[in-house]
Amino acid sequence: MNMAEASSEKKSKPGFFQKIAKSFRDTRGEVKKIVWPTKSSIINNTIVVIVCCVIIGIFIWGLDALLSWLVQVLLRNA
Structure with a gap:
């Protein structure tokens, strides 16, 4: 070279x-x-996220309560 x-x-x-x-x-x-979101878009998205979290939390709480009750019933009868 x-x-x-x-x-x-x-x-x-x-x-x-x-x-x-x-x-x-x-x-x-x-x-x-x-492209930055508008203030109203941020507020709407925040509300949707909070509502979804509450709904999923209630579902998990209900499922946990049901399964706990079922385990207690099964252990009493065992």
């Missing part, structure tokens, strides 16, 4: 700081594409 090939190969490879700068430029471009 002669000197001309070596120097052209060095120029084609970006350096460490060039890679970091490109990464920041790419990240900035991606952040600009983000």
